[in-house]
Amino acid sequence: MEGRLLADGRSLKDRKGRVAKKLRISVTDRCNFACLFCMPEKDKISWIPQREILDFDEIERIARILASLGVEKVRITGGEPLLRRDLDHLVGALSSIEGIRSIDMTTNGWHLEGKARALKEAGLRGVTVSLHSLRNDRFAKISGLDALPRVLRGIDRALDVGLRPVKINSVAIRGYNDDEIVELVEYARERRISIRFIEFMPLDGLGIWSSGSVVSGKEIVEKVSGRYPLVPHGRGTGETSSLWRFADGRGDLGLITPMSDPFCDDCDRIRLTADGKLLSCLFDTEFHDIRRLVRNGASDDQIAEAVLGAVWKKPDGVGYMPWIREGWEKPRNMNAIGG
């Protein structure tokens, strides 16, 4: 795996030789939805205080340093990223950073209809919209808000303004929406957009995760191929999803299988949380405090040193931590990590 080399011959490499090239930036831990596989109960939520959240200049500076170390792709996420005011300004600033080749976003879609055009004009490439059901009542139960029609309008607007790729992310949970997999696939096929099913990970705030609630990628392939024949296309190096093409040529299906078939050996992602912690792995328990350095006057070189050290210690990955698949004491819920 190649990464950009620093003048002294180093790159964002970890002990296993994996090189970080993609950065997920969480811009807020807040969300107006309360997806039951992500957020804690509403009355138990304690949001990160505003003063601890990175401002756009701080995010841009850290991203610039990371780009100088070899990061090439950025995905903006949260919490719900579109709750952050003037997010298109951040997109514009990030897209002017040398070395950053693309900026995409993962969103719940609530604000997409109103903001898609400005985001596109600011330089956003594509969006991934989370969609776990196509039934109003079920969508409201899973996502905590009766928002399905508005989210669907957001997806249509993203397509209209030319954001590409537009993708759907779906978390299939046994007993909640696993009977709707084919319908979700049909929705995506009709619009010629990709749909990716993510296996439910034990990063939920309600503690409903159990190994029995995970609908595996294999099970999804079986369900879908019974209706629409699929051709395996494999997983590209560093990609999260294994792709299956529909035999009739109408697009593809992605399966993200951290639980049943982890893909950590070629992981090239790192994460910056909304409060400025660098996470080298979703399941990392060590949070490297970059905000403290930024706010205490550290130089770019000192920040780069800290990042290199944090990435070097990247955990082997969930495939090497079998206890996680039994359920574990996670340090943060998904909304505070940035999915």
Ligand code: SAM
């Ligand atoms: N608010 C945005 C959204 O809804 O897409 C972005 C943040 S959300 C944390 C990012 C992605 O993580 C979503 O597609 C969501 O479905 C997924 N996710 C959240 N909790 C998860 C869990 N416990 N297991 C698997 N995926 C999860």
